[in-house]
Amino acid sequence: MTSEVKTDPAQGPVSVQSCEEGYRNPTEVKMSQIVLPCHANHRGELSVGQLLKWMDSTACLSAERHAGCSCITASVDDIHFEHTIGVGKVVNIIAKVNRAFTSSMEVGILVNCEDLYTDKQWRVCHAFATFVARRTEAGKVQLKQVIPHTQTEQMEYSLAAERRRMRLIHAEIITDLLSSSTAQLGECQEYQDAVPAERTRVESVELVLPPHANHQVSTFGGQIMAWMENVATIAASRLCNAHSTLRSIDMFHFRGPSHIGDRLVLKAIVNNAFKHSMEVGVCAEAYQGGEPTRHINSAFMTFEVLDSDRKPRTLPRIRPEPVDGKRRYQEAIARKKIRLDRKYIISCKQTEVPLSVPWDISNQMYLSYNNVSALKLMDARSNWVLASEKHKVRLYTLEENHMLCFKVEMNVSIPAEQTFHLLSDLRRRKEWDLHYDECEVIIEADDEDTLYRVATPCIRKGDKGKDFILLASRRKPCDARDPYLIALRSVTLPTHPPTEDYTRGEVLCAGFTILEESSCVSKITYYNQATPGVLPYISTDIAGLSSGFSSSFSACSDFLEANKDSESALPLQSL
Known part of the structure; x- marks a missing residue:
């Protein structure tokens, strides 16, 4: 098929x-x-x-x-x-x-x-x-x-687990990012002729009637989102006395249900206006009778105002209200930075040089997500071609969109979780991989993301060795159908620029998947999207002129066997 x-x-x-x-x-x-x-x-x-x-x-x-x-x-x-x-x-x-x-x-x-x-x-x-x-x-x-x-469908199934992880930690991470970003933004700037934010405030109430309910007799979620979009559009249009166009919506998250007979209070205000776009904050609260209001939903919507040629108009600046208004104003700047970081990370083309993107704490969530997602997409490909097999180590290749990918596959008699922990610490990879001369930890961001500097030997006499700044993102399985994952990709760090001693190499997508075949047998698969910096190390293997891959992964198997009971199988933070 x-x-x-x-x-x-x-x-x-x-x-x-x-x-x-x-x-x-x-x-x-x-x-x-x-x-x-x-x-x-x-x-x-x-x-x-x-x-x-x-x-x-x-x-x-x-x-x-x-x-x-x-x-x-x-x-x-x-x-x-x-x-x-x-x-x-x-x-x-x-x-x-x-x-x-x-x-x-x-x-x-x-x-x-x-x-x-x-x-x-x-x-x-x-x-x-x-x-x-x-x-x-x-x-x-x-x-x-x-x-x-x-x-x-396999790709969507696999990526759904990573998106679910993002949703579960979304609020916490966004809060951390906003607090770290807004601390650097300073005071709100004062602009002449700025529009008072209060002028854009909208409050509207809706009585939930039977036509607004779904077949479960609670308010239809789509109806609530439509009411929220309506008040947000009014707020955006008030800023410049012109009709606005909605371009994007940050996540809707329903915090509780509402029912027939509820009064839904919908509130919106322009948090900040940039050159060609504005952010509108909108929330929905419900109450019935004399009960206190319940928070139902909230979202941030980005609008533009288009001219007669369908081009975005320059928008007036906003003057925020004291205290809460200034907080929303600054948080809108931070959210815009987050959106731009995410857009840059996800839109980098494979043919662009450099392939890596800058690392900082504000874009960790998106870099980690894309790192793992890229490996999952490669793992889901079904059109791999077996190039060679030796000592039960199999080498596959895949050529697609002018990009060469390869994977190496083998089975080991080691439990999957133990294998995962042993391979997660890249500092130990030089014990079995001749392509790793040095490996040092630069940043331990959290339990799942670590930055390393890896140095590899020169291939030809007179050449310099290569070094890489790698983000390693680790994931445990969501359920029995998922493998353990160790995803690798290059990032750039101002503290670690290229040096004269090494040629800076870049990894677009690489890493391990470890699937539990039984309680004591694991299938290890190593993937690599062969960028120019990596290709010379494996070109002779792919061409069938050598079997270095077989030797390296046989050594990996021996390494895992020798350390299967060692304390080095603990998570990185425990080492």
């Missing part, structure tokens, strides 16, 4: 056209809607609030198809809207469950726009939503596993 994979650099594969006749993902749900004037804004473009309703409905149907019971929206990841949609166009939405966990599941959503007259289609946005299965009379639901059938 073959499949056409369309990949987004930020999130991985987002759509697939299967070439296996008759196969269709059992959780896939499609919705097609023609955009009518009642769905549109004053410019004749589809309201984003209406689009969010359709997206949420489609994703919910997919989740319930898999769960076999009612499901509720827990969160929706960041969404970037690439295009607007005009009246008369057709919106095609495809949703399918990428992976199920205990009682929650990730649903991938792809939105395309279709012009019926030209037969053209283009992508509008994609998103990942998390749905939770509601308890039944029998108690908490245990969701059945999703079984990937295509290469793309």
Whole structure:
């Protein structure tokens, strides 16, 4: 079976056209809607609030198809809207469950726009939503596993675990990043003719009626998101007395349900305005009778104001309110920096030199995510070609998009967790890998991310050796179907510039996956996307002119065997 994979650099594969006749993902749900004037804004473009309703409905149907019971929206990841949609166009939405966990599941959503007259289609946005299965009379639901059938489904399944990890630590990491970033920003700047933030404040109340409820008699998540988008748009438009266009939404996270009869209070205000964009903070709170308000949802939305040529207009500056307003003003600057860091990291092209991106604590989350995701994508590829095999060590190659990748595979009689801990500390790799002369720890960022400087020997007489600044990201399995992962990629550090003694090399994607075959047998696979700095070390092996790979990994097997009971199998922080 073959499949056409369309990949987004930020999130991985987002759509697939299967070439296996008759196969269709059992959780896939499609919705097609023609955009009518009642769905549109004053410019004749589809309201984003209406689009969010359709997206949420489609994703919910997919989740319930898999769960076999009612499901509720827990969160929706960041969404970037690439295009607007005009009246008369057709919106095609495809949703399918990428992976199920205990009682929650990730649903991938792809939105395309279709012009019926030209037969053209283009992508509008994609998103990942998390749905939770509601308890039944029998108690908490245990969701059945999703079984990937295509290469793309395997990629989505694997990456879903990493995205879930990001969601679980999202709030904590963002708080840390904001506190560290805002400390460096100083006081708010005063601008002449700045617009008072108070002028942009919007507060609106909605009574939740039966038409706003879903089939579970709680407020439809898509409706809440649509109301939030409405007040945010009003706030953005008040800044410059012009209609605004929504470009992106930071994660929606539902903190609690609301029901028929609730009053939903929706609040929005422009937190900060930059040259061509502004950030609007919006929240939804619910109350009933004399009860205190309950926080239902909050989000940050980025708007632009377009001129007659559809180009972003220059925006007026904002004058924040004292105390909380100044805090929101500074946090908006920090969030913009985070977004720009993430955009830079995920948009780096493989052909660009340097391949590595700058490291600092504010972009650790995204570098680590991309590091692990790149390795998972390589692991999910199915079109590897066996180049050679010796002493039960197998070398495979894959040529794709003018890039050569290789993997080395072997089985060892060592438990997977022990193997993972032994290989996680790159300082010990020189004990079995002749390509490692030196290895030192530069930064131990946390339990899962460490920065190393690695030096390798020269290949030809008269040449200099190479050195690499590597980020090593480690992950334990999410469940039994996942391997242990040690992902490696180059980063740049101002404290460790290139030196005259070494040529600075770069690693785009490399690392180990360790899969538990049984309680005492593990399958180790080493991957490398062969950049120019790495290729000379393995070119003769790939060409079949030598078997250095076999010797190195046989030595790795001996190293693991000799140390399988040693205390060096402890996590790095314990060494």
